[in-house]
Amino acid sequence: MGERVRDAAAGCARRPRSSPTGSRTTATARLLAEAALDGARRLGARHASFRLDRVRTGQLVLFDGSVHTAHDSAVTGLSVQVWHDGVWGFAASGEVTARSARDTAGRAVDQARFCSALGREEEPVPEPVHDGTWSSGFRINPFSVPEAERAELLAAWSARLLAAPGVEHVRAKVVAVQEDKFFADLAGTSTVQRRVRVHPQVVVAGGSTTLRTVGPPTGRGWEYLLGEGWDWDAELAALPGLLRAKQHARPVVPGTYDLVIDPSQLWLTIHESVGHATELDRVLGHEASYAGTSFVRPGDVGGLRYGTPLMTVTADRTTPHGLATVAYDDQGVAAQSWDLVRDGVLVGSQYDRRTARVAGATRSVGCAFAESALRPAITRMPNVSLAPAPGGPTTEELISAVDDGIYLVGSDSWSIDARRGNFQFTAQQAHRVHRGELAGQLSGVAYQSDTRAFWGALSAIGGAGTYQVFGADLCGKGQPVQTAAVSHGCPTAVFQGVRVRNTAGS
Amino acid sequence: MTPQEIAESALTGPGDRIAIVDETSTAHLRWAGNAVTGNGVVHSRTLTVIESVPGAGIGVVSREGALDRDAVRAAVAEARATARRAAPPPDAHPLPTAAERDWSRPPAGTSSAALAGVVGQLVEVFDQARARGESASGYAEHQLRTTYLASSSGLRLRHAQPDGVLDLTVHRADDTASGWVGTDLADPAQADLLAGYTGIAARLDPSRHHVDLSPGRYEVILAPSCVADLMIHLHGAADLQESLAGGTVFSGPDGGTRLGERLTEAHLTLASDPAAPGLGCLPFTVVRAPGPGASCFDNGTPLRRTEWISDGTLANLVTTRHAARTTGLPFTPRIGNLVLSGPATDRTLDELVASTDHGLLVTSLWYLREVDPSRLLLTGVTRDGVHVVKGGEVVGTAHDFRFDECPVDLLARVTEVGRPEPTLPREWGDREYRTAMPALRIEDFTLSAVSGAV
DSSP states (O other): OOOOEEOOHHHHOOOOSSOTTOHHHHHHHHHHHHHHHHHHHHTTOSEEEEEEEEEEEEEEEEETTEEEEEEEEEEEEEEEEEEETTEEEEEEESOOSHHHHHHHHHHHHHHHHHTGGGOOOOOOOOOOOOEEEEEOSOSSOGGGSOHHHHHHHHHHHHHHHHTSTTOOEEEEEEEEEEEEEEEEETTSOEEEEEEEEEEEEEEEEETTEEEEOOOOOBSOOGGGTTTSSSOHHHHHHHHHHHHHHHHTOEEOOOEEEEEEEOHHHHHHHHIIIIIGGGBHHHHTTTTTTTTOOOSOOTTOTTTOBOSOTTOOEEEESOSTTOTTOOSBOTTSOBOOEEEEEETTEEOOOBOOTTTGGGGTOSSOOSOEEOSSTTSOOEEOOOEEEEOOOTTOOOHHHHHHTOSEEEEEEEEEEEEEOTTSOEEEEEEEEEEEEETTEEEEEEESEEEEEEHHHHHTTEEEEOOGGGOEEEEEEEEEETTTTEEEEEEEEEOOEEEEEEEEEETTOO | OOHHHHHHHHHOSSSEEEEEEEEEEEEEEEEETTEEEEEEEEEEEEEEEEEEOTTSOEEEEEEESOOOHHHHHHHHHHHHHHHHHSOOOTTOOOOOOOEEESTTSOOOOOOGGGGHHHHHHHHHHHHHHHHTTOEEEEEEEEEEEEEEEEETTSEEEEEEEEEEEEEEEEEOTTSSOEEEEEEEOSSGGGOOHHHHHHHHHHHTOTTSEEOOOOSEEEEEEEOHHHHHHHHHHHHHTOBHHHHHTTOSTTBOTTSSBOTTOBOOTTOOEEEEOTTOTTOOOOSBOOOSSOBTTBOGGGTTOBOOOEEEEETTEEOOOBOOHHHHHHHTOOOOOOOSEEEEEOSSOOOOHHHHHHTOSEEEEEEEEEEEEEEETTTTEEEEEEEEEEEEEETTEEEEEEOOEEEEEOHHHHHHTEEEEOOOEEEOOSTTTTTTOEEEEOOEEEEEEEEEEEOSOO
């Protein structure tokens, strides 16, 4: 299918002088890998990979300024994936010893044999051998910040908001994640990676109305809460006023409207209607029984009109601070970037070493990911982003060109059908646009459309000044289900004549 | 170390502490397009330490995977440090009193052998599907989780919970219709994939043509899986404290709750019972982290049958011991299963279809999301099987559709109740609850848009 792929691993691989997880830990991991991979080879596996992961998650929740929940969890484990006589086998264990590594390799081969009556798969595509160490772009590891200090910051945010008129309750939380991953395979690849991400979130409540901050999760450290990468001070300052306006919102009159969609809202529509729809495993039906398939067909790449010519969507695992950014995926493939939609036409998809051949590719684009070593790697979304218009308008200019419309900010509820077609989204804020001016907030706004009709209604797109990166850190897929984090950048954009419902029913 | 040794090690030293050790083994198998696409066996162990410091708060630390004595000591130290910094929780209460149950028994386990029967049946399903030009996809998982709950106050409780999922989706070759069936797989010996496939294949009979539907109101028969997903959402909103705060569909207009209010004339009862035949679940409370309707101080509480809706009337909301004490209401914690039943009836789903003059049969629901939590207004879509029923027979298949409905309002529009049967909630099938649900006939079910999916 001739998808164009740009190998840009060097663009993201910031290689520190020493291993992010410590040289002793890495040496131990290599010994375990040797035990597992040697065991798999002896048992006849043609391909085998070993992963050793530790994923630590800290969650701190304050309600009205007091610590409500402080929960620290960590998942450690090792796993072996084999391709044995044309069949894949996977086994994992929480016991991290050489004996466990060997036993797990044996169980992975047993799994392949166990399933041999149910069909065989083609050999995975090759990948150059890598030996790399990489760390994501964070300055202050959130786990190095004393919990009391973390709580103090959220308490200060809460106190400030509780002092504002109209704010009755404040729920403030921060989730921090540190992923340490070691990967090795029979081909000789060996990689060590550390990724850190944080997600602060504040919800204010007053009357019967709630409003949530739109500041996104990001691949940064604690510095993000101190204002590096997001202006929390400005967002918190604006929150009480926006809440009061939302309390007085007028019910929307159902109908069709021109929608001006802020990046803080549009990212989720991109995630659901473009990101998931162009995952090749869905296109092939591998998620038919759970996460769903796609309206995209295997032969559509290169010919399917996805949206208007204004629409160009990129995929990458290289964006600095991106939630899906890595140097190597969980099959040892170097990070890359490529186009999914160019000038409104579908030109690419997302695949891994197992599915690359179906895409007509001789190399994976590096979309394999597992939430921990206790889960098999499956095709997961890279960072998927809508490109801004070169020299394009500002958000204010886009709004000023709309006669009768709605400006949507911040994501709320979302739902899309099993083929990534019909969807419905709501927003944190829905502002009436009348003759090019914002004219107060509306309540009950839900926009409903079909993916290709929606992107076919894209009529204007903002310039680079409107471009912002948002994202999801709990995207679920696969059986057993596992979560992944992914970023989406986009400009403000205008969609003409979209159906809007009033969920209040009036 | 054994799970018991890990728990005892975590309780060593001074302090009020709860230690929960979950020993989990899982075997899974996944297939799509009439071929296997994934499989695995996973063994893991998780320690959760809950430290309570009088005059301060609680700290919760969980560690899954490598657990030696050093790791246990470190987890306890971290939990204690967190607890010392935390504010006193409003639900603080002395830890549960001593009790023992099966403590010395070893953990239970499973392996891929548990799915051997499924593999054998799949070979046949794949053959039949290929012969009919169909594509079969699905998932089988068997899991055994053994939970050891211990406390510095003397609790020593053990429970082994078998669990599992078996689901099968079949698409016609031309992709104009599909069907789904799902079931709990706690007992793999009960797996009958061939029967599931045969049932789907009958509904995908090529002689049944596609029927275009327009948005509007229809009489709908919801299969038990749909009812399970909706009742899980309903039960999720049934928290006493959140309802008293005014944020749920069960909040009363005067600041109270709707307890005692008749929700439906259909004489439906929604209950949980750890001893429900075929739906057994944890017989005591296990709270690994505090949350809505869940207090760590309630760990180890014996659970008994609780009716949430009794004969159509809202009877109980989920309470913690603290919430019960402050409101004078019964202490009714969450339980791991849900059973909806109506007036005694033997009518199966097929019999409900047979008595339908004009309506739609919906197999499963998907992507249910709250649009308005205060009204429990959900949006969602139907999935893999909307069948048009006329004159008591399925005469055609239709596209999926989007709907916006509140489960509580739907109960008020129930006109017929089938026989409860164990079912797999498709969206919540990853074992939030084990469920037994009846098919329900509902009038004026609103289709807000037609989807291109089938």
